[in-house]
Amino acid sequence: MTLFSNSQTFLSAISALRAAFSFIFAVSLVFFVGCDRNKNLTNTTSEAKRYELRGKVISVDKANKKAEIEHEEIPGFMPKMTMTFPIHDDWVWEDLVPGVEIKATLVVDEKAKDPYWLENLVIIATRLGNLPPPPVNENFAQIGKEVPNFQLTNQDGRKISFKDFRGKALAVTFIYTRCPLADYCIKMSTNFSDLNARLLNSEYRDKIRLLTISFDPEHDTPEKLRQYGLGYMGKDAKPDFTVWQLAVGPDKQMREIADFFGLRYEVDQQDKTQINHSLVTAVIAPDGRVRKIFTGNSWTVSQLEKELIESLDQAQN
Numbered sequence: 224m225t226l227f228s229n230s231q232t233f234l235s236a237i238s239a240l241r242a243a244f245s246f247i248f249a250v251s252l253v254f255f256v257g258c259d260r261n262k263n264l265t266n267t268t269s270e271a272k273r274y275e276l277r278g279k280v281i282s283v284d285k286a287n288k289k290a291e292i293e294h295e296e297i298p299g300f301m302p303k304m305t306m307t308f309p310i311h312d313d314w315v316w317e318d319l320v321p322g323v324e325i326k327a328t329l330v331v332d333e334k335a336k337d338p339y340w341l342e343n344l345v346i347i348a349t350r351l352g353n354l355p356p357p358p359v360n361e362n363f364a365q366i367g368k369e370v371p372n373f374q375l376t377n378q379d380g381r382k383i384s385f386k387d388f389r390g391k392a393l394a395v396t397f398i399y400t401r402c403p404l405a406d407y408c409i410k411m412s413t414n415f416s417d418l419n420a421r422l423l424n425s426e427y428r429d430k431i432r433l434l435t436i437s438f439d440p441e442h443d444t445p446e447k448l449r450q451y452g453l454g455y456m457g458k459d460a461k462p463d464f465t466v467w468q469l470a471v472g473p474d475k476q477m478r479e480i481a482d483f484f485g486l487r488y489e490v491d492q493q494d495k496t497q498i499n500h501s502l503v504t505a506v507i508a509p510d511g512r513v514r515k516i517f518t519g520n521s522w523t524v525s526q527l528e529k530e531l532i533e534s535l536d537q538a539q540n
Contacts, residue, residue, distance in 0.1 A: 271332040274300055276341065279324050281305060281501075285316050287521050290341075291501065297329065302491050304499035306407065307519045309340040324348035338405070369512050373480050375436065375470035378449035383470060385511065392531040392538075393432045393507040394418075397486050399439035399498050400451045406520050407502060411435070416455035418524050419467035431531050433467040438481060438488050439498060440471050485516070506530045509538040 278294030284307075293305040308329070310319075319325075327344040372386045385393075396415060402408030415433050422431055435452070437443035443451075448469040453462055472480070481488060488500035504522065506515040515530050 270334055271330055274329045274331070275326065276329040277324070277326045277347075280319060280321050282321055282518070283316075283319050284519060284521070287519075288316070289519065289521065290319060291519065292325070292341075293499075296493070302494050302497055302499075304491065304497070305487065305501060306404070307502070309337045310344060311337075311340050311342050312344050315344050318346055319344075365513065366515070367512050369510075370507055371479075371483060373472065373476060373483075375472045375476070376445050377468045377470045378445050378452055378464060380445045383468070385507075388432050388434070388507065389511050390509050391430055391432050392509055392534045393434060394504065394527055394531055395434045395436060395484070395507065396504040397436050397438055397481070397484075397488075397500070397502075399437050399500075400443050400447060401439070401496055402498070407500075410520050411502065411504065412451070412455050414522075414524050414527065415467055416452075418528055419456070420460075421524075421528065422466045423463060427532065427535075428466060430535055431466065435467070435469045436477075436480065437469070437471040438477050438486070438500065440474050440477060442496075443471050445471065485518075506534060508534040 274297045276292075276294050276297060278292040281291040281293055283290045287309075288311075289307050289309050291305065291307045294303065296303045310327075324347050325344055326347050327341040329339065329341055331339045370385050372384050374382065374384050377383050394415070396411045398408035398411050400408075412435065415435055419433055422428055422433075435448075437448060448471060449464075452464065452467065452469045453460075456462070471477070480486075484503050484505055486501055486503045488498050491497040491499055502519050504517040504527070505513060506517075506527070508514045514534050517527070
């Protein structure tokens, strides 16, 4: 992603005076409508780029100050998609709920603590009436629910199923190999490859399994998944898929798997190579039941490893 500077040099006292006047007016307006709503915005560098964003809130993570937003196309920068954004306006957590429509400034700054975030958020439409949120799909993976024996094909072209993992702790995540977003599929795959490297030489090598599933069967063949996985293992690493496997299934099967785990994805109609999707990572206990669901991208390798080890310990007691 190429970033361009938005800073402007003032060449005269007149323009400086105008800028100062505009600033005073803007500060006064913000104080009038929201008092100290924006006082905690993160400082940006000179390379920060700003875009107007509009969309609908899908879910809210107050603890981590993030929200999943289905946003419109950002001309010249990003197609329409659903993704999770950090939000640096503290006031929003009082009013931000799933279903509301918002507009905000998307700030992209690779040198800042967060490479991107939203600020100056405004709620432009509330959820209609007092209707309750839509019911949860009855097939959504509930904690303690047994995972159906879905059939897949792994990176070596071998047929596998979820029952093959019985007796082991299993982590499952979802990607597509053409995903360009660093905080989405790339981060999921980096986390899994890092955990794979830990486990290969540990006492848990034969007790824990990792499974990355592609929801792009038209493009992600077993051969492509193998090359994708090898790329994350590193050029000097031994090709070893004992712990970490990558797999894909027919479109109908993938829809059923996504439905069970609560994953949402759809092909972008303006760019067929891109898929708008949410993030779901699940921990399956040795008895084949769902132990934990991580949504979003804030979980760490250590957190996932801890959940997997604890599921093994509980199975032995």
